[in-house]
Amino acid sequence: MAFTVPKEELQNYVGKELAPSEWMLLDQERVNMFADATDDHQFIHVDPEKAAETPFGGTIAHGYLTLSIIPKLSMLSSLIPENTTMAINYGLNKVRFMTPVPVGSEVRAVTKVMSVDEKRPGQFLITNQVTIEIKDEKKPALIAVTLGLFFVE
Numbered sequence: 001m002a003f004t005v006p007k008e009e010l011q012n013y014v015g016k017e018l019a020p021s022e023w024m025l026l027d028q029e030r031v032n033m034f035a036d037a038t039d040d041h042q043f044i045h046v047d048p049e050k051a052a053e054t055p056f057g058g059t060i061a062h063g064y065l066t067l068s069i070i071p072k073l074s075m076l077s078s079l080i081p082e083n084t085t086m087a088i089n090y091g092l093n094k095v096r097f098m099t100p101v102p103v104g105s106e107v108r109a110v111t112k113v114m115s116v117d118e119k120r121p122g123q124f125l126i127t128n129q130v131t132i133e134i135k136d137e138k139k140p141a142l143i144a145v146t147l148g149l150f151f152v153e
Contacts, residue, residue: 002075002076002077002078002079002080003018003078003079003080004080004081004082004084005079005080005081005082006081006082007081007082007083007118007124007152010079010081010116010124010126011116013079013113013116014113014114014115014116015112015113015114016112016113017110017111017112018077018078018079018110018111018112018113019077020077020108020109020110020133021073021074021076021077021108021109021110022076022108023106023107023108023135024069024072024073024106024107024108025104025105025106026061026065026066026069026101026103026104026105026106026107027103027104028048028059028103028104030061030065031045031046031059031061031062031065031103032046034061034062034064034065034068035062038062038064040062040064044056044059044060045059045060045061045062045103046059047059048103056100056102057102058102058103058104059102059103060100060101060102060103061100061101061102061103061105063097063100063142066097066101066107066132066141066142067095067142067144069107069132070109070130070132070144070146071089073107073108073109073130073132074109074111074128074130074146074148076109077108077109077110077111078111078126078128078148079111079113079116079126079128080150081124081150081152082152083152083153084150084151084152085151085152085153086150086151087148087149087150087151088148088149089146089147089148090125090147090148090149091146091147092144092145092146092147093127093145093146093147094143094144094145095142095143095144095145096142096143096144097141097142098139098140098141098142098143099134099137099139099140099141100141101134101141102134105134105135105137106134106135107132107133107134107135107141108132108133108135109130109131109132109133110130110131110133111128111129111130111131112128112129112130112131113126113127113128114127114128114129114145115127119149122151122152122153123149123150123151123152124149124150124152125147125148125149125150126147126148126149126150127145127146127147128145128146128147128148129143129144129145129146130143130144130145130146131143132144
């Protein structure tokens with residue numbers, strides 16, 4: 001669930017963890033489409049029989065696929081200034097891939113607001129730590145520090 005708040009209240013969320021996003025399934029079809037889009041057809045992602053012979057026991061999602069779903073999941077679990085007219089991905093400060101995501105797993109985002117900076121009048125740079133959790137796993141898939149720039153009326 002996104003948290004839409006007046007711009008004057010943004011600083012109140014710094015250091016706070018927001019409610020997690022909904023779970024999202026990473027199935028073989030999505031992994032195959034990502035492999036086609038990126039020309040990364042390594043067998044550990046697209047060949048269930050061969051991947052079953054690896055220590056993973058089956059196919060795993062691409063790390064960059066897991067990273068690429070952060071915008072979708074973050075919109076379900078993020079801080080958004082009221083009257084935002086546009087938001088853009090401003091980049092990443094750090095990404096760590098912690099655990100492979102087995103195909104067929106569900107993942108979700110947990111967002112912690114790290115900072116809010118008004119770069120120009122009506123432009124807020126929000127830095128978040130986003131943790132992608134894997135359902136029924138203790139260790140997360142990845143932890144990323146993301147930057148979003150929000151344009152507010």
